Amino acid sequence: MTFAPLFVPEEIREAVSDRAWLAAMLDFERALAAAEAAEGVIPTAAGGAIAEACAPDGYDVDALAEQGRAVGNPAEPLVRALRERVGGEAAGFVHWGATSQDVTDTAAMLVAQRALERVLAELAAVADGLAALAEEHRSTPMVGRTLLQHAAPTTFGVVAAGWLVAAHEARARLADVASERLAVQLGGAVGTLSVLGSDGERVLARVAEELALAEPVLPWHANRTRIAELGAALAECAGVLDRIALDLALLAQTDVGEVREAAGGGSSTLPHKQNPVGSVLVRASARLVAAYSGVLTGGLAQEHERGAAGWQAEWEALSGALAHTGGAAHTLAVTLAGLEVDVDRMRRNLDATGGLVLSEGVAFALAPTLGRERAHELVREVALTAGRSGRTFREELVADGRVELTDVDLEDLLDPARHLGPAEALVDRALAFHRSGAA
């Protein structure tokens, strides 16, 4: 992860570091020994000795990975090192009935579980920030933009509410995956729990319990739906963060100026620049999450009882996807917390076209007399003239002899506040949705 501190806070980087993976692998071995001791599969004393040796201090994870080149994974060297540390008779009971993939897969789930706690908290902070914006700007009029053009009036409350619903939906999906799909892996050589025999199912259940992971229906060495769903859920979150950051960056354009990032980034050469740095970092992380997620969802087709590439490619991709989703969420939460909203500029932009964005209403008002098609056509002509003449839409309407509307009508038709429809009700729906989900 080049320049990682730029994108991801230390705590989240730490949660997906090689050290974190090592600790999680040792947690698996400890929990396995504990479960087997409890079920009488291995001696109680062995369980204790193994637990003691599973403290991560003193293991050199880089060296273990280096040794792993010979076997294709870091678990086998770790198990050897662990056996050595345990020593004596108990050493023979280390990793009893398990296979290397049991170690790394369970570790992947634990790393995910722990990192997701942070990621979900950051996403909750994003949602809270959005809810606060929606609430505060419930009635702040601004221009709605479609295909990057001024279209019709909306409120910043509705805009923020739209972001909020998306953030909520994406976070809810990730939370579901976190609570339902993170499962222990334990299957032995080919996923039949053969060494454990009739104790297998009980040991499996107990290890799951020990580690607060779900118990799978079957060992899932070559069934990567859990990983794929996790990858997809992270990509969905990152995509939603990306969208919000995109909108912020667009609204922060010098030419728009409706929002500004408090900690606007300076420039090495341009003293006046107030770059939307947070949004940019969020968007960059989102691209990386999409790529990592593609590796995770692309790994579904693994061969026979253990994959010969897909599995091994997951480690880096999982760490990267977790880190950058968390980083993006963190950065966006901070950005939202400090966001400056320029309500006056919103209003000025809304009025910039002199009522043009309200042409839809004018066309509707003219439809009864002129027919819908002709009304639409007439308004379109006036709008185009206004676009080119420099006069406002309203001025052109008045100037055009064909438009028979009173001043009062026009006042009414060209007042944005009267064309917001149920905007406030929509904000309330979003806030209620947010609150129910947060419950």
Add this chain to the structure above:
Amino acid sequence: MTFAPLFVPEEIREAVSDRAWLAAMLDFERALAAAEAAEGVIPTAAGGAIAEACAPDGYDVDALAEQGRAVGNPAEPLVRALRERVGGEAAGFVHWGATSQDVTDTAAMLVAQRALERVLAELAAVADGLAALAEEHRSTPMVGRTLLQHAAPTTFGVVAAGWLVAAHEARARLADVASERLAVQLGGAVGTLSVLGSDGERVLARVAEELALAEPVLPWHANRTRIAELGAALAECAGVLDRIALDLALLAQTDVGEVREAAGGGSSTLPHKQNPVGSVLVRASARLVAAYSGVLTGGLAQEHERGAAGWQAEWEALSGALAHTGGAAHTLAVTLAGLEVDVDRMRRNLDATGGLVLSEGVAFALAPTLGRERAHELVREVALTAGRSGRTFREELVADGRVELTDVDLEDLLDPARHLGPAEALVDRALAFHRSGAA
């Protein structure tokens, strides 16, 4: 879709065809008019006239798409054509309060809903086929393979059960998306339902009901979580189908010969070839689904109130993802139904290494006397010798003076049937899971 009939059955191709999209767009306009008439927003007579004109016959979808070049979507020309057909006063009430994206988005949901019915049925057929295999081969021993090497004994029942659980999980996710995430789109110009005013929420609810789609919290023009989740769920299904097809193709290798596709494909030059054609077609479709799904999940970052690219790219990607997931499921279901399983060959392959795949058990048996490390090492040496000498593992064991095991011990240790652990229980777990899910 080049050579589409190769990959996708006609019924599914039809369900995502331009004609199907046209019909769905007209369904939206009909439902909107009906809802607005019912709510008193437009005259009852207009609702009736519009409904009548919404029969898809007589619209030229290619011409509409061609006309759409000028505006960037096919809905606008369709609305114009519909207004023309409706004629009279009622024409003015066509598309009342809606925007083009309301039409295409709701159409996308309807196309998905209808195609998914078929796709889910095909996936159910796949699961049933897998359940039948798991049941029939509950106790059929075969060699388990990890990293493409013989590893240890398993049963074909466990293998099929593993496929089954994966198929089930992926189908369950897709079914969830189908039932919970397909929602009507109705927001008007910028998603505030402005034209409909205080009737907006009621009309929204009623259109959703009319079309048997969910009612969204907010209009979701620029919030594409629904589309992204649909794309991800399709990719997950396709990935699982891909995995099963990969395993089938590997098991069908001339060098393995454990399964054979009944309708084994001939070759234009090689009279004897029995190609795993079904598996190949499934895998090819799966690659395309992954690509289309990437477009769908990659479209989350849409600008402001309506996207300027992401939205428009979804149409082809959605059709393609649905078609190829359905095609792959159909082809795999047919392949499974006709699959020939060569139980004898499975047994011969299991025995091919002369007990080598049972070396794990031998090492365990020697561990109490030799210590785990030395036992593992000794067995590894014997295994390597056997791999090179041409003698079987058992022969080498007997020949090696250091192994103190009786003939009876060896018989026992090298009988695959005794090393299957709780394999049958695992099959039962998978079948129970299947049945519960199918309920």
Add this chain to the structure above:
Amino acid sequence: MTFAPLFVPEEIREAVSDRAWLAAMLDFERALAAAEAAEGVIPTAAGGAIAEACAPDGYDVDALAEQGRAVGNPAEPLVRALRERVGGEAAGFVHWGATSQDVTDTAAMLVAQRALERVLAELAAVADGLAALAEEHRSTPMVGRTLLQHAAPTTFGVVAAGWLVAAHEARARLADVASERLAVQLGGAVGTLSVLGSDGERVLARVAEELALAEPVLPWHANRTRIAELGAALAECAGVLDRIALDLALLAQTDVGEVREAAGGGSSTLPHKQNPVGSVLVRASARLVAAYSGVLTGGLAQEHERGAAGWQAEWEALSGALAHTGGAAHTLAVTLAGLEVDVDRMRRNLDATGGLVLSEGVAFALAPTLGRERAHELVREVALTAGRSGRTFREELVADGRVELTDVDLEDLLDPARHLGPAEALVDRALAFHRSGAA
């Protein structure tokens, strides 16, 4: 391709249609027979009879694809149909020494070759359009934007020149692939040309010549570098078109208004909208090209002597990538041809921040007296004040007691025309590059 006419002109759609593939497959069979007749491998009469039967009329490509389900490709049924049509003794010489993949791979190259002719022509039109803009606006000042913020003055000529260089580089790469990497495929069953024996190399060379394709070093059934490079080159072109369209859409924002698409798209509800429809369609196509290209570059890992999925997935992806690259290029060429550039608005936008974008120069001017750091800091402070006070940067500079610059100095420092550096020379470099490449 849902709503294909929206995105891709008919001629290009036709060039990648199933009919075009059929014609190309028959071209291969005809060329093969001709080459083999010329080399004395098959009777001259057979060559003639086969050539005659290779007219595409009368073959039903949908039916052939449907029949292809049984064998996994459309070539085998086509060869059968061709043999039937040839009849008599000559029928036995149809497809002599070739395999199905020889047919579809060579057809892929021919389809690409023919479609690329159009695609490259459209890309040349794009480059010409950009060159014209660069030339015309060689000295048109506008504000340069970085991270979506006003940064410093540039010219529209430099901006267009930047687009031009990118378009040129991408087109050059695609042209290279077209001229060097499209090769005939002929290898027989496993790529050894076994049936042709010692005639093999000569027949290979002659078929290549017949079809104006390169002669490969070896048959490349499982070596897909050609396909991958074609996919990557198409994606590069589409990516560059995407970039230009993105900039156009951003410059066409109502809030920016520096360019406008002549054929600005209307809206089904908003009479005044002038959507950047061309840019939007280009960007949508580019997303699809990226996805299709991923399938093509993702197909490098094919098994043994013929792939069991990667090959078969290429057909749809290749057609789609060619079509949408061509469609995007066509649409952008048309858009550029009709682009309205608002030179006044460019100037107004450049001045909108009251000289703020020239703060870099002011800081440089103050550096000798204040030191670089303090000068930068002072200017930054003034700039921030100006950003918030409503006064212009110049006004704030004058108001700030610390800035000791004369009016003449300020005039000079805040005149954009004096801060363009070698902008015109850069435009000339780009135009010279364009002309040399077009030669």
Add this chain to the structure above:
Amino acid sequence: MTFAPLFVPEEIREAVSDRAWLAAMLDFERALAAAEAAEGVIPTAAGGAIAEACAPDGYDVDALAEQGRAVGNPAEPLVRALRERVGGEAAGFVHWGATSQDVTDTAAMLVAQRALERVLAELAAVADGLAALAEEHRSTPMVGRTLLQHAAPTTFGVVAAGWLVAAHEARARLADVASERLAVQLGGAVGTLSVLGSDGERVLARVAEELALAEPVLPWHANRTRIAELGAALAECAGVLDRIALDLALLAQTDVGEVREAAGGGSSTLPHKQNPVGSVLVRASARLVAAYSGVLTGGLAQEHERGAAGWQAEWEALSGALAHTGGAAHTLAVTLAGLEVDVDRMRRNLDATGGLVLSEGVAFALAPTLGRERAHELVREVALTAGRSGRTFREELVADGRVELTDVDLEDLLDPARHLGPAEALVDRALAFHRSGAA
């Protein structure tokens, strides 16, 4: 990069490390100052002082990245730190006329240049290893496999030659990108070289020369074709390595046994396992390269004069793509160097179907008497019977009354050595191609 030492040798990891990026950024500042001093843009003494301060020791790259959060890139804090270290008057001339992106982009090119030296060397080692295999096994018969089925005889020489041509083509493309497309970046704030004025072009040329990078036609801040082509070329290399590793893993299957990795990986539980560890690691790295490359090619659409996400996402992706391509090449080169080829097993596998793979020749031999269709059909029937009866194809042929071929004919027809066509000539073509390219 989780467990990076598993996949990538230390030297290559080091070449893309944050330290390497830091050194490259400082190299840019040093070269810029030197060029500007040489051109008289800054004082000679300043050039010297800056050069001295550009030694990378003493800079804390993690701290710089952390500080970069506020501005969105690591260059700005580095420039500040550099100015501080230079001190005095010369400090004001640090980074003269450059912008942050000039620093990171040129650094990216330098990091790529240096890493590619290693990557290309590893790829050359791969090609040499393949050439040695092709040469040694020029006449080693083996069965060719299509769609994972035995198809017809080939030689291991042809197989290795096929890998060789692919490796060569991919490496040649990467070498072209390395020598032609790595260019210096220098444009200043918005790419006009404004601060440097009429010196701009000369300084640009000189910095390029200093750093042995190409001089671009224009600054390319928002034109990412170079990055995209580099990404695509890396992905092509990784894809070819992936293909070779896939074939090795398939040939190393216990069921095939035609090759074996010398350093066959052990297993934590299975003493006998000889896993194709090298191939697996290569394939895992290739998946990651594809993902990183997607970020690089996906970054073409950057906004205006400097991108607001695409640029920033490149750093991690570029490092990752370089590292894993290099890692995969290294691992494959080592794997090939130690590859054990089992010539006997190849022969046994070729004969395993009792001549079935020669059915094509038998059909050809029968065609003159029976007609091609009937001959093909008859042979297919016999082949199927042989497949099921347990008797060999030859035995079935003899048993079938309809086949009128003498024993001598059969001997001839069923001798693989007589059905290799110009296989040796093909190997020679590939070797000549290799030698010419290596020249």
